[in-house]
Amino acid sequence: MSQTGPHVFRDSEIGWNDPLETAKPGARPPESLVAEAKRTGARRKKLVRGECGFFMNRSVLPAGFDVPVHQHDHDELLVVIRGGCSLADGVTLGPDDAIAIHANTRYGFTCGPKGMEFLTIRTAEAGVAFDASGPTGA
Numbered sequence: 001m002s003q004t005g006p007h008v009f010r011d012s013e014i015g016w017n018d019p020l021e022t023a024k025p026g027a028r029p030p031e032s033l034v035a036e037a038k039r040t041g042a043r044r045k046k047l048v049r050g051e052c053g054f055f056m057n058r059s060v061l062p063a064g065f066d067v068p069v070h071q072h073d074h075d076e077l078l079v080v081i082r083g084g085c086s087l088a089d090g091v092t093l094g095p096d097d098a099i100a101i102h103a104n105t106r107y108g109f110t111c112g113p114k115g116m117e118f119l120t121i122r123t124a125e126a127g128v129a130f131d132a133s134g135p136t137g138a
Contacts, residue, residue, distance in 0.1 A: 083116035
């Protein structure tokens with residue numbers, strides 16, 4: 001990333017990632033989650049890939065989509081654009097809400113009746129570890 005000056009990212013020019021694409025070895029999601037993402041049209045794209053030290057994903061998940069309990073090895077900020085979710089601990093998020101999550105914090109969520117579109121912002125490409133216990137149950 002040797003470019004100086006601003007970096008411009010045009011969402012419409014960036015493709016959606018394959019669900020099995022991972023940035024770090026060993027960060028493969030469970031096969032059942034990949035199958036469910038493909039079946040329901042859940043998708044994610046990496047908008048910012050380290051420019052100025054930032055990483056940002058845009059995710060679009062359908063109503064009722066369940067993200068199982070997992071943890072990342074870097075802090076992250078989730079910003080809800082549309083829809084919302086319920087976290088396994090009972091916290092709910094809606095449009096324009098944000099939540100900062102410390103590295104190695106276990107969490108999962110279930111998207112609400114309108115699904116959820118959100119941004120994930122980090123200062124490093126994070127690895128992920130999923131719990132073997134399965135869905136959040138939220």
